[in-house]
Amino acid sequence: MQSLLKYNFRADFYGQSLKPRQYCEIDDGGMKMITWPNGPQPIPGMKYGDEVMTGFEYGAAVSMIQNDMLIDGLMLLKVVADRYDGRLRTEGVSDVKNGPWGYSGNPYGDDECGKYYGRSLSVWSALTALQGFKYDGPAAVIGFNPVFTPEAHVSFFTAALGYGLFKQTISSNTINCAISLQEGEMNVKEINLGSKNAIKRVEVQLNSKQIAASYVYKNDELIINLAKEITLQEKDEITINASMA
Structure with a gap:
């Protein structure tokens, strides 16, 4: 969990690849699916490796909470919540087109394989972990x-x-x-x-x-x-x- 926080979490994504689907703005924070901290990526591309997906971020945050990293887990939950807070993007859509489903699912619509994707319901585990x-x-x-x-x-x-x-x-x-x-x-x-x-x-x-x-x-x-x-x-x-x- 500490390694994931160190190597996969970023406060923003300036200079980062976000492919093939971009689920956050470069000003947003989040966790990339795969990183290569000890050297260059060994192959030209790894499908989904450069993406940011909430279902897995929630799982990582809850695992932190369950392993005595409460503040870190709460921080990650807050970063994801900020990303999908429709009040911060009053136009209702992002200017990043993700695929055939259209634009990013703000407000409060976590994206993965589409708007309001089911895997993001893993956030429920945060409640049970905290209590x-x-x-x-x-x-x-x-x-x-x-x-x-x-x-x-x-x-x-x-x-x-x-x-x-x-x-x-x-x-x-x-x-x-x-x-x-x-x-x-x-x-x-x-x-x-x-x-x-x-x-x-x-x-x-x-x-x-x-x-x-x-x-x-x-x-x-x-x-x-x-x-x-x-x-x-x-x-x-x-x-x-x-x-x-």
């Missing part, structure tokens, strides 16, 4: 271990049959979390939370009423097992108060 999301629907397991502002974190999550919000605050001795289902339903039997400090006490509530649960703490993870599996319905909320003292 440290874990989910196993059949086993009724859900978990979070945010790397983005873990001390005051709020993020959107999706399950098989519903979606909701996860909230977490961390003080000197406590971790307070809330899993609220906004719509649909979701079965929950086990909840996993990240914690760098050993947990001494855990209280779990469903809609402000305490429910029975056991827990273990190992390998920087708090594993909470509810006494019985529950099915969250719309507007239901599980809250967890974990004490480190």
Whole structure:
């Protein structure tokens, strides 16, 4: 990941080849698919090697986030977002013609093999990486271990049959979390939370009423097992108060 950042990322593309399809302006930043840092390219051309494609940039950014390069990963996500921010190109199209589909897909239309190309949906993995999301629907397991502002974190999550919000605050001795289902339903039997400090006490509530649960703490993870599996319905909320003292 560090090598990709060093050799493939550029803040702009002045003097660079962007062929056969140009998916960014020379003033834009991004990551080239292939570079040759130790010498000239061994063949005259490599198809797609000089291109900039968001699907792969998102994958690289998320891999950075997952490997303790949070700031670098966020930087790359920001660079790509800036490239496809229609507010920066108010005419609505780029002057770079990419192929039979026409012009660059601004606003907010990542290009690859066409406008709004499917591979750019890999950006969704950035959300799950930043929130440290874990989910196993059949086993009724859900978990979070945010790397983005873990001390005051709020993020959107999706399950098989519903979606909701996860909230977490961390003080000197406590971790307070809330899993609220906004719509649909979701079965929950086990909840996993990240914690760098050993947990001494855990209280779990469903809609402000305490429910029975056991827990273990190992390998920087708090594993909470509810006494019985529950099915969250719309507007239901599980809250967890974990004490480190």
